[in-house]
Amino acid sequence: MVTKSFIYIITIALIGGICAESCQNPKVEASYFTSLDATVVTQIAYITEFTLKCDNTLPENYGLYAEVDGKSLTAARIGENKYQISWTEEPAKARSGVHQINILDEEGWASLRRARRADPAASVAPLLAIQLSHPGSYSGPWVNSEILATFISILVAYTALRNKSKILA
Amino acid sequence: MSGKNNKAFTKEEELLLQDFSRNVSTKSSALFYGNAFIVSAIPIWLFWRVHSLEISTAIIWFILVTAASTWLLALAYRNTKFQLKHRVAVRREDAVAREMSRKLADDKKMSRKEKDERILWKKNEVADYEATTYSIFYNNALFLTIVILSSFYILRTFTPTVNYIVSLTAASGLLALLSTGTK
Numbered sequence: 496m497v498t499k500s501f502i503y504i505i506t507i508a509l510i511g512g513i514c515a516e517s518c519q520n521p522k523v524e525a526s527y528f529t530s531l532d533a534t535v536v537t538q539i540a541y542i543t544e545f546t547l548k549c550d551n552t553l554p555e556n557y558g559l560y561a562e563v564d565g566k567s568l569t570a571a572r573i574g575e576n577k578y579q580i581s582w583t584e585e586p587a588k589a590r591s592g593v594h595q596i597n598i599l600d601e602e603g604w605a606s607l608r609r610a611r612r613a614d615p616a617a618s619v620a621p622l623l624a625i626q627l628s629h630p631g632s633y634s635g636p637w638v639n640s641e642i643l644a645t646f647i648s649i650l651v652a653y654t655a656l657r658n659k660s661k662i663l664a
Numbered sequence: 665m666s667g668k669n670n671k672a673f674t675k676e677e678e679l680l681l682q683d684f685s686r687n688v689s690t691k692s693s694a695l696f697y698g699n700a701f702i703v704s705a706i707p708i709w710l711f712w713r714v715h716s717l718e719i720s721t722a723i724i725w726f727i728l729v730t731a732a733s734t735w736l737l738a739l740a741y742r743n744t745k746f747q748l749k750h751r752v753a754v755r756r757e758d759a760v761a762r763e764m765s766r767k768l769a770d771d772k773k774m775s776r777k778e779k780d781e782r783i784l785w786k787k788n789e790v791a792d793y794e795a796t797t798y799s800i801f802y803n804n805a806l807f808l809t810i811v812i813l814s815s816f817y818i819l820r821t822f823t824p825t826v827n828y829i830v831s832l833t834a835a836s837g838l839l840a841l842l843s844t845g846t847k
Binding site: 641644645648649651652654655656658659662663 | 714747748751752755798801802805806808809812813816817
């Protein structure tokens, strides 16, 4: 009897412990940065920093994981409830637009791994989702300026020559 | 009366002389030299910013070449204007005559001779102005095209100083030479 109740208490405590580990009612304030100039960089960087606010206090080493565009990343802890997620991409492959970052805590991550083992396309409801908008990077002008200047000046000179011969005709 | 006739006659002669002379009025001359100076000075900015030619090292060359180019371009403007003026006058004379006749038709006090004189004067003025502006446009267009082509393509491998000197003197020299042609 004592053993049974003891087991119950331990189980409840464990479950309680697990529940307490997870973030209740998560609220996030996020900022992001992406490389806007692709002329001298070899990779385009995407960085997002966010502050997580929960109704309950989070444990010391509360880890977060992220999945974006099929990539699995770990969130780096940069301060009290502040995390940073970053990745790089080839300039040719980097697409502009909104990138959805799904953030999961350890529990969610573990359940995702378990689900993926059975079905690779499985997904788990994320703890929170951040949208990172990349406006595109500038990789240089379409037409080189000296070629454009040459072309325009030749056009104008040709017009001038033609008109002159018309006048003198 | 006879004095007035003499005056009218002399004015026609004056116009004819002006027509056939290559000299330009002070105002035209100022316009030509001013324009030539501005257009010759523009490539300085091009060479400084794009071809990395330091102003402090090449200032003497800038001054000399700009002066030479200004003079040559002004010469080209003058000669081209002279070439064009007659042809422009021929093209515009009917339109000018029509417009002036319409304007002066109501004025009964003016004699026929004076009206003709005014029409002639207006034709000359219009042809002068059109030839001047077209000459400036034509020479500027060719000058800038030659400078761009020679500095970016032909003389690409030379040092910026040499590039500058040769591009500008070649462009303005070529234009001055072409303008002295008979056709």
